[in-house]
Amino acid sequence: MSALDALDEHQRRAASVLRGPVAVLAGAGTGKTRVITHRIAHGVDTGAYSPSRVMALTFTTKAAGELRGRLRALGVGGVSARTFHSAALAQLNFFWPTLTGDTAPGIIDNKVRMLGQAADAMGLRPRTATLRDIAAEIEWRKVSMLSIEQYAQQDRPISGIRPEQLLELQAAYEALKDERRQLDFEDVLLACAGMLESEPRVATAVHEQYRHFTVDEYQDVSPLQNRLLELWLGDRRDICVVGDASQTIYSFAGAQQRFLLEFERRYPDATVVRLETNYRSRAPILAVANALMRGRPGALALQPAQADAAIEPGAADAPASVPTVTAYDSEQEEAEGIAAAVAERIGAGTSPSDIVVLYRAHAQSAVLQQALAARGIATSVLGGTRFFDMPEVRQAVLALRGAAVAPTDIGFLPTVRDVLRGLGLTDEPPEAGGAQRDGWEARRAILRLAEEAPAGTTLRTFADELMARAKDQHEPALRTVTLSTLHAAKGLEWPHVLLAGWAEGALPISYATTFEQIDEERRLAYVGITRAARTLAISWARSAGRGERAPSRFLAEIGTTGRGTGILRDAAPSSRTAGRRG
Structure with missing residues (x-):
């Protein structure tokens, strides 16, 4: 049996091109991991690839483990499936002793702690939250390949510290790190890139070891990661990138979707395959997702593949399949309404593990946990303790x-x-x-x-x-209702998804003010919608504390602000709440 047999027409085309630059534009639920693994397996089966010469890069240890597991299931072992950091660190540890006669520097495990020590030496006493923000800025600066002097030209103020103190503290942090002969995570990438640029024998050895590259979630690469990828490639062109511009949700951390969007410009002879057949969600859910992203750069038009996905508004089971929007008077009533809906679904026989409640910020989870616990429903918070x-x-x-x-x-x-x-x-x-x-x-x-x-x-x-x-990090599913931020839910799916807090100030979040920031919030909303397989329920609250809120602008973009349409239908709040219909 060929590794291509289990693929659809477009997936097969993407997996059958084994040489030269390839870009797979893979929408949500279209089987991108299947394409990646079956493409590698096909290359190994046909003799085009030696497993030890293949590097598959992704962004999390869990995703890398999933790639290795799927390749093993296809009978392929020996492929290096790693994160960028893991691959760079392995190369540093291997080559550093031969270049310097000493072991590689250690890796610091807590940027915030070292920043606090540097601040103490300067006589500063910033709050822990401020130190966390500064740590994030250091990460952004480095993956954006900016020196401290270049960073000084950026307009990125941080609350709790003056701009000149921010620059001095970053310099003090770097000096303390060097004094202790340590690297942070971003330094690992910078040091590996510098080693490949300055040491021809290292570059030659790496180019000999790895001939074929695959990059998952390519829309999330930073300038530093892309530069390292170019150095690993050298003058070779056997690179396959897989991504979806509509799921770029880490721009704040340095991700730049332009590398995916401009791939054809860099490689005019690239094979480009669009995967738009969605194997996850029903048609009405995809209609909402497509409406939200219509006209955005790189947006794909998702089409349903499931036999039961052709359910349209007006069909016999339309009330159960058409996404709903519900307005409540307060966040407490919204949480109680969500808990009532979850309890009703569990009572009808749905496993709790098939249900997720997604929200924009961690702070929104507490009231939801309380409302669900009051109904005897156990929850697990994604991104908590592993x-x-x-x-x-x-x-x-x-x-x-x-x-x-x-x-x-x-x-x-x-x-x-x-x-x-x-x-x-x-x-x-x-x-x-x-x-x-x-x-x-x-x-x-x-x-x-x-x-x-x-x-x-x-x-x-x-x-x-x-x-x-x-x-x-291959964790078993717990039989609990999942609570998660939209960021943490990326790459996952559930039969039943409830999206909470679709109000201005919550989604888009209040500090998103520029066009680019609002666009990132829109992509977050898209990620939330496309996690759903069978049902999707969206809700929002008219008030938060003493403040009044308007419905999210994204509800208007997909055709509703609480009034029934052909894409979303209005749903009455739970009788337990005092919420009114929008």
């Missing part, structure tokens, strides 16, 4: 590894169950909310992994699998 970093999970993994050493006659699954019961797993969960429920859900997730393990699994292989999952 599953395998939870003390209950670490304790369970250690206990299972210990049990694997001692022989047992009761079998694999009963042993796992006994170990977890000994650590506190009960048949029924504790009341919703709090650390006890979080721990119960984590232990129950481990038990489900054991229950779903293939025949022949032993306790030792199961414990090893848990360790491998921890390394790749």
